[in-house]
Amino acid sequence: MNATPEKIIPGVVAELNPLVRRLTAPNPGVMTGPGTNTYIVGEQDLAVIDPGPVIESHLQGLIGAVGDRLRWIVCTHTHLDHSPAAMALKHATGAQVVGMPTADDGRQDTTFAPDRVLGEHDTVDLGSCVLRAVHTPGHVANHLCYLLENQQLLFTGDHIMQGSTVVITPPGGDMSDYLASLAKLLRMDIAELAPGHGHVITRPHDEIRRLITHRLKREQKVLDAFAKKNPATLDELLPLAYDDVPAKIHHVARRSLHAHLIKLLHDELVSEHAGYWALESTSTQ
Numbered sequence: 001m002n003a004t005p006e007k008i009i010p011g012v013v014a015e016l017n018p019l020v021r022r023l024t025a026p027n028p029g030v031m032t033g034p035g036t037n038t039y040i041v042g043e044q045d046l047a048v049i050d051p052g053p054v055i056e057s058h059l060q061g062l063i064g065a066v067g068d069r070l071r072w073i074v075c076t077h078t079h080l081d082h083s084p085a086a087m088a089l090k091h092a093t094g095a096q097v098v099g100m101p102t103a104d105d106g107r108q109d110t111t112f113a114p115d116r117v118l119g120e121h122d123t124v125d126l127g128s129c130v131l132r133a134v135h136t137p138g139h140v141a142n143h144l145c146y147l148l149e150n151q152q153l154l155f156t157g158d159h160i161m162q163g164s165t166v167v168i169t170p171p172g173g174d175m176s177d178y179l180a181s182l183a184k185l186l187r188m189d190i191a192e193l194a195p196g197h198g199h200v201i202t203r204p205h206d207e208i209r210r211l212i213t214h215r216l217k218r219e220q221k222v223l224d225a226f227a228k229k230n231p232a233t234l235d236e237l238l239p240l241a242y243d244d245v246p247a248k249i250h251h252v253a254r255r256s257l258h259a260h261l262i263k264l265l266h267d268e269l270v271s272e273h274a275g276y277w278a279l280e281s282t283s284t285q
């Protein structure tokens with residue numbers, strides 16, 4: 001949208017275009033960047049995409065921004081930084097909660113109770129515009145992106161973030177699904193990406209191709225790590241496969257490494273026995 005976008009300031013409503021405003025929650029961090037982006041979409045009837053965590057100032061900011069026009073509270077997925085404020089916002093405004101539930105893997109918002117369950121191609125009608133759900137499992141199984149159809153603007157939640165790498169945490173997260181969901185977006189007509197964390201991303205297909213390349217490079221680094229130790233535990237592989245990543249975030253990288261290994265197991269390139277991962281003898285590096 002802008003070559004040098006203005007700094008994201010939590011609590012300050014940013015108008016991205018006449019149909020889309022962004023209010024970022026004050027929950028910055030390693031996993032959340034500047035904070036969780038809540039988007040307010042529409043002209044008359046409004047939708048909020050990802051109400052964020054329950055933080056009173058954020059909730060009051062949202063209520064102030066939507067007035068009495070909020071119809072839909074739309075969730076991309078049910079991680080704790082995205083959906084927990086849905087219930088409080090519903091009680092305050094009477095809007096309906098929509099999204100896709102999933103099994104709790106210990107990382108989900110268990111208060112999430114959609115009035116309407118959405119799946120692939122389902123739409124949220126805002127009168128002057130329509131949001132269409134695009135099922136993008138991978139970051140987590142119930143992840144939905146939403147396409148604002150008249151702008152071809154895709155709200156990507158945590159499927160694609162700006163400024164940080166998406167963490168894939170098994171068992172809810174799945175690297176094979178993640179790559180397939182990225183490839184699916186490549187086939188869509190998309191003008192821009194509005195992520196759950198960070199700035200709007202222009203040239204979406206270039207960015208999606210870059211992300212796929214990044215993941216496949218990491219997969220190759222995981223395979224290459226076995227040249228140094230085979231078989232090896234997850235913790236032995238971690239510093240080898242992520243030697244380009246600061247050690248202080250290895251505990252996060254460990255989850256994505258696990259996801260890579262599970263994908264390689266499904267691809268029959270590695271095997272696992274009693275916590276030891278081994279390169280299959282037929283694998284080529």
Ligand SMILES: [Zn+2]
Nearest residue numbers: 077079139158
């Ligand atoms: Zn998430």
